[in-house]
Amino acid sequence: MQRYQTVRIGDEIYVLKGLDEGAPRTKDDPNATTLSVNGVWFNNRGGKPHSMALACMVLQDKYDLLHFYRDSLIANSGSVGDFINIPTLPTILGNNLAERLMKWKAYKKQGMALIDTSQEGQVGTG
Numbered sequence: 001m002q003r004y005q006t007v008r009i010g011d012e013i014y015v016l017k018g019l020d021e022g023a024p025r026t027k028d029d030p031n032a033t034t035l036s037v038n039g040v041w042f043n044n045r046g047g048k049p050h051s052m053a054l055a056c057m058v059l060q061d062k063y064d065l066l067h068f069y070r071d072s073l074i075a076n077s078g079s080v081g082d083f084i085n086i087p088t089l090p091t092i093l094g095n096n097l098a099e100r101l102m103k104w105k106a107y108k109k110q111g112m113a114l115i116d117t118s119q120e121g122q123v124g125t126g
Helices: 057-077 097-109
Strands: 005-009 015-020 042-045 047-053
Touching: none
Parallel strands: none
Antiparallel strands: 005 015, 042 047
16 A cells, blocks of 8 residues: 655645655555544644644543543443352452452453352352
């Protein structure tokens, strides 16, 4: 894939500058390249270039964070409370209580409440 440089004048005039020799490529896939980081840009009233993509980068980061937190809230919502007998938490889930509780909660959210009948204090089910 090749990337070409173009200059836009107004809304209708495009001047082709040719193949972009400085297009970034990886060692793993030297045939592929990406779009320019700057995207569409123009000169502001002071004559300095201004990139719309770079100007909105902070907003995109905020948007990504908000969606991450929203998705986390949705994933953890809707669960009802549960009673947990602390001494009977399976020891295979972690070295300390906090780690075992977090892993047990994660398995419970997936629909599995783990028990270890070989652990001392557990009662066999059958």
